Amino acid sequence: MNFLSNLISGLSLGSIYALIALGYTMVYGIAKMLNFAHGDIIMVGAFASIVFINNLGLPMILGVLLSIVVCVAVGVLVEKIAYKPLRSAPPLSVLITAIGVSYFLQSLAQLIFGTNQKAFPKFIQVAPVQIGELTIKGESIVTLAVTVAIMIALTLFINKTRMGKAMRAVSEDRQAAELMGISVNRTITITFAIGSALASVAGSFYGLTYSFIGPYTGSMPGIKAFVAAVFGGIGSIPGAMIGGILLGIIENMAKAYISTELSDAIVFGVLIIVLLFKPTGLLGKKINEKV
Amino acid sequence: MRNNMLKVDNINVYYGKIHAIKDVSFEVKEGEIVSLIGANGAGKSTTLKTISGLLRSKTGSIEFCGEDIGKTESYKLVSKGMAHVPEGRRIFLQMTVQENLEMGAYTSDGDIQKDLEDIYARFPRLAERKNQIAGTLSGGEQQMLAMGRAMMSHPKLLILDEPSMGLAPILVQRIFDLIKELHKSGTTILLVEQNAEMALSIADRAYVLESGRVVLTGTGKELAASDEIKKAYLGG
Ligand SMILES: Nc1ncnc2c1ncn2[C@@H]1O[C@H](COP(=O)(O)OP(=O)(O)O)[C@@H](O)[C@H]1O
Ligand SMILES: [Mg+2]
Numbered sequence: 288m289n290f291l292s293n294l295i296s297g298l299s300l301g302s303i304y305a306l307i308a309l310g311y312t313m314v315y316g317i318a319k320m321l322n323f324a325h326g327d328i329i330m331v332g333a334f335a336s337i338v339f340i341n342n343l344g345l346p347m348i349l350g351v352l353l354s355i356v357v358c359v360a361v362g363v364l365v366e367k368i369a370y371k372p373l374r375s376a377p378p379l380s381v382l383i384t385a386i387g388v389s390y391f392l393q394s395l396a397q398l399i400f401g402t403n404q405k406a407f408p409k410f411i412q413v414a415p416v417q418i419g420e421l422t423i424k425g426e427s428i429v430t431l432a433v434t435v436a437i438m439i440a441l442t443l444f445i446n447k448t449r450m451g452k453a454m455r456a457v458s459e460d461r462q463a464a465e466l467m468g469i470s471v472n473r474t475i476t477i478t479f480a481i482g483s484a485l486a487s488v489a490g491s492f493y494g495l496t497y498s499f500i501g502p503y504t505g506s507m508p509g510i511k512a513f514v515a516a517v518f519g520g521i522g523s524i525p526g527a528m529i530g531g532i533l534l535g536i537i538e539n540m541a542k543a544y545i546s547t548e549l550s551d552a553i554v555f556g557v558l559i560i561v562l563l564f565k566p567t568g569l570l571g572k573k574i575n576e577k578v
Numbered sequence: 579m580r581n582n583m584l585k586v587d588n589i590n591v592y593y594g595k596i597h598a599i600k601d602v603s604f605e606v607k608e609g610e611i612v613s614l615i616g617a618n619g620a621g622k623s624t625t626l627k628t629i630s631g632l633l634r635s636k637t638g639s640i641e642f643c644g645e646d647i648g649k650t651e652s653y654k655l656v657s658k659g660m661a662h663v664p665e666g667r668r669i670f671l672q673m674t675v676q677e678n679l680e681m682g683a684y685t686s687d688g689d690i691q692k693d694l695e696d697i698y699a700r701f702p703r704l705a706e707r708k709n710q711i712a713g714t715l716s717g718g719e720q721q722m723l724a725m726g727r728a729m730m731s732h733p734k735l736l737i738l739d740e741p742s743m744g745l746a747p748i749l750v751q752r753i754f755d756l757i758k759e760l761h762k763s764g765t766t767i768l769l770v771e772q773n774a775e776m777a778l779s780i781a782d783r784a785y786v787l788e789s790g791r792v793v794l795t796g797t798g799k800e801l802a803a804s805d806e807i808k809k810a811y812l813g814g
Contacts, residue, residue, distance in 0.1 A: 449680070449684070452673070452677055452680060452681065453681070453684060455670070455672070455673060455677075456670050456673065456681050459670045459671065459672055459673070460668055460670060462632055462664070462668070463664065463668040463669075463670065464681070465631075465632065465652040465653045466630060466632075466652065466653075466656070466661075466662050466664060466668075467653075467656065467681045467682060467684045467685075467727075467731075468653050468654075468655075468656030468657055468684045468685035468731065469653055469681070469684055470651070470653045471653070572672075
């Protein structure tokens with residue numbers, strides 16, 4: 288029973304990682320860049336929620352929903368200002384810029400909110416569910432339900448809609464997509480918007496799980512989600528989902544049965560082993576570099 | 579006199595320091611088939627990419643249907659009536675046949691279902707494979723798909739970059755038959771080919787590119803009969 292309850296909290300944590308990993312993997316697939324500032328969008332969203340709820344007194348759910356808007360705006364703005372001018376620059380310059388953006392967002396948050404951790408509002412309160420001897424936290428159930436619903440919606444969007452198909456086309460061959468009349472710039476903007484919205488939702492549930500946030504809150508889940516994306520095969524959407532969920536489960540199991548201190552080391556260890564045997568990740572395709 | 583559909587005036591294109599296209603000018607009139615021929619590396623693909631906005635010229639101008647498109651973003655040209663089937667087909671290998679065709683109709687505000695049916699009627703092989711991933715098609719089928727994809731936007735000007743490349747002779751014949759059919763139904767065509775004999779046989783006019791310059795021009799017939807061309811491109 289203990290095992291089952293650990294599995295479920297692992298699933299719930301993993302589904303949060305998966306949402307963040309989706310942003311990494313979509314931006315990588317479509318804009319062909321690693322957006323290392325992606326994790327910090329989580330932090331931006333969490334602070335936005337706090338401002339809306341604590342400072343402006345908005346209802347909690349509304350505050351959390353509005354924080355999505357803020358994240359989308361920040362994500363799209365960062366892309367326009369920092370990344371778009373570098374569209375044909377060498378990948379290393381873009382990577383360094385992304386790291387710069389990450390520090391910028393963290394410092395900005397520190398400047399505005401100080402370095403102290405702030406309590407994150409408990410915007411969802413659901414009674415635990417008791418099944419026989421198994422107790423499941425209400426928050427875990429809500430987190431899982433929402434994240435799974437979002438992942439299903441995203442999968443349908445990518446596979447069935449005109450815009451989703453255009454995103455796949457851009458990800459596969461940017462020039463050919465342009466020749467179809469697809470605006471690559473607009474597609475990249477939409478990708479950043481979606482990624483940031485997902486990060487914001489993930490950030491809210493992350494805040495709910497860990498209760499406190501600070502200027503650096505985004506970096507650890509950001510790195511883990513990046514690991515999850517690589518683990519699943521960067522560029523692959525189902526890969527990011529599976530990678531994120533597995534990572535959450537592994538992390539939780541390692542905490543429960545091996546050692547809390549070592550759990551992160553174990554997570555990264557597993558990644559290294561998987562990559563040794565399958566360098567492109569679980570569902571990764573061969574990366575073909577195009578000029 | 580027929581109107582110009584495309585007028586390329588004195589373009590110069592560079593890859594970094596490499597001067598790939600030098601003072602090239604030519605035009606394609608409404609309803610024509612115009613062919614650009616030349617050896618590998620002569621600058622044919624570069625010229626086409628510059629027309630469709632994937633590359634930029636440092637000088638001169640490019641006019642399409644009377645409008646200067648020299649600075650127009652590539653993706654906007656499709657809805658203006660230009661379709662470019664690039665060298666190597668460049669279909670979306672991980673998407674299905676039908677999804678590829680849908681991408682061809684990305685800017686279309688017409689009846690996409692009907693257009694799909696038309697394409698499938700023309701290419702029964704594609705109809706049989708419509709839910710198959712495009713990467714699993716044979717080379718000939720991929721070329722048909724690339725052409726069908728371009729036709730989905732009902733272009734006024736169809737730009738084809740070596741459509742017969744790597745295909746068996748019987749398929750080459752089919753591609754050329756298709757080009758003739760499209761031409762008959764009113765599409766203007768700019769055709770790049772290394773298969774100069776075939777290209778000249780269907781072209782109203784042709785231009786010969788050599789090291790990034792236009793060195794010769796004339797009607798398809800004239801060029802096919804010219805000794806220079808025979809020696810350089812027609813193997814005799
Ligand atoms: N991406 C590129 N970078 C640098 N040089 C290029 C590139 N593409 C083509 N070239 C050069 O430009 C010239 C023209 O190439 P291209 O237009 O592809 O010729 P063609 O289509 O007639 O075979 C060649 O010398 C080729 O080497
Ligand atoms: Mg070429």
